[in-house]
Amino acid sequence: MSVYKNKFLKIDLSINEAVEVPIDAEVIRDFLGGRGLGIEYLYKHLAPNTDPLGPDNILLFIPGILGGTGAPGFSRWIVATKSPLTGTYIRSVCGGKFGAALKHVGYDFIAVHGRADQPTYLHLSPDKVHFIAADDLWGQDTFATQDKLWDKYGKSHTHIACIGPAGENLVKFAAIIHEKRAAARGGVGAVMGAKNLKAIAINTAGCVMPALHDREAFLTLVREHNEILKTHVRRKKMTTYGTTFMTDKMHELGIFPVKNFQEGCLPGVEKIGVEAFQKLKTADYGCYACSTRCGNVFKATEGPYKGAESEGPEYETIFSFGGEIANTDAGAIIAADALCDRLGLDTISMGVVAGFVMELYEKGILTSEDLDGLQPEWGEHEILFQLIEKVVKREGIGNILAEGTIKAAQLIGKGAAYYAMTAKGLELPGYEPRAAKAHGLGYAVSNIGGSHMYGYSRQEISGFMQPREIDRFADDGKGDVVGWNQIKKAVEETGILCNFADTNITQQLICDLYTCATGRSDLADVKSIDTFGERIVCLERCFNIREGFSRKDDTLPERMFKEPLKNAGPATGQIIRKMDSLLDEYYDFMGYDKNGIPTVEKLNELGLSNVVPDISKFRP
């Protein structure tokens, strides 16, 4: 008996076919679960140079090994595909209850192939898949879509992932929304829209919990862990504040990006700080079986956005709709966050796009004429809403911005690319690379582009001392730590463990939970389990190499190398001086050659010999 279902559901929207497919035992043995199963499938079945918005792209919905088991903190689920924003592999992670529902309905993942000839949604229940015309849902926002489906199927047992108008209109940074949470990054919503797939609704009525190899031991571990969490200070902080406390902390450390990463000081930042948001908190929310309940519901109580309510914003959105555009109106952040959830849009990318526009306007590269009459001055939050609407409808300048910052910069020309704050085309999150250089390296070498969650460098943020201490301002000496973080993160995302709910979850506890759930003896040891993470990261890199990515793409915006950071308190004057050294360190640690390509020895060591011929032609 094991937690694995040993099968996935293959959907072909082109022919309205749903087939249960067994998963090879060797695949589960080598790739463990969650994100591992995702990259294994995409590498094997997605041909290089596939159009991300064409019918041949594949969209995966993946729960973790422990999804739906009740293990607290393991409720995340992943969408994996080829990104239309970056052209790389992307995995976008979301919370809520959809991950548990995927597992409860009986699959280790769902693979969506093809393209429906008309707007469609899927209704899944145990042993049944219905393809249903979505004409009445197409054009609806994500909240209305979910409400309609809940009206039809009942709310208590129906769990939905859907897109809004942004996904339908193929905005390259469209999100997939579940309840009020987002699998946001990399344009996964646009892939769903390109497939004419409006929603997946899972009916879990009559479903049973996943089987567990040693149920008693598993539940004992869960009980003991929950007991610790009850009084744990970090857990209580997360419940109380969510991630809003990060604004104060990052601003104090000079890490909070301001005005499109030009500087690090936002006058009036306290208006969007932790205490300001606490005054607006109305409720909290927890994902499936999670006692941390870090989801905060905020409601604007005054000003032009009075009454606006959102689950969130998280720190990243406070950065993107706050510091990035020099806005200190918390109500505007709440309202914009809610609007993006409703329309199905990544708030990080949208905010960075808005900051990009404001800087181009400041520099005179874009004029009011270019911007359909808009005058996007810093801090003008009303403009943000107009930009969001234009992007989602692809109206005027919005049609260019909907392509994402990098492509928009190419279309605009006139040196606009210098102001595009992305890595591999993915807009940067709220950690200034010059003030936290392991974060900077992490963005550069991430296989999904500028993401802080591909291997969060907590050593720089909370003084985490494993694998060793680092100095965030040091110009080099970070490659091994960034690689270590990526590997650990990949292991956690086989689970799939949440960063916010990982209080007191040690690597050993992960191993123990996995062993009890699966019965696998090879998962008992912390060191050996890292091999799975290394294999996953390596294969994701090979996916990108096959798409033509190489060392030249492992980089940061030019600004980071040319402009000392301004007005950022203790981080003022910091700059990225030794990018080449940092890359060499990282490649060396990971077993990649000077071009960032895994060596034959490393591929063989990780059991990826089959990949060797695929990428050999990319070696200079």
Add this chain to the structure above:
Amino acid sequence: MQIHLKFIIVEGAHEAFGRTDFTFELEGVSAGDLVRELMKNYGSPAEHVFLADGHYEENIQIIVNWRKFVPPERMDDFQLQDGDNILFTHMVEGG
């Protein structure tokens, strides 16, 4: 020596010290001395800030000059300098 202190989202700090951003005259030399002197000078409210079950609350982190993290087990070995800036905050992160 004079040490500048700042507390961010540390519960009870404002109540204990009357403010969360101030300069403190330290007689000792280490980060551990600093915490002990704060508790001695400000009494029980400060103890509530720093202690859990009689030990230093390990979730409250110490950052020296916005750059150097001092873990609880190294507090007594970490020497402070006149004019240092100490940030007390919680060991929480995320985004």
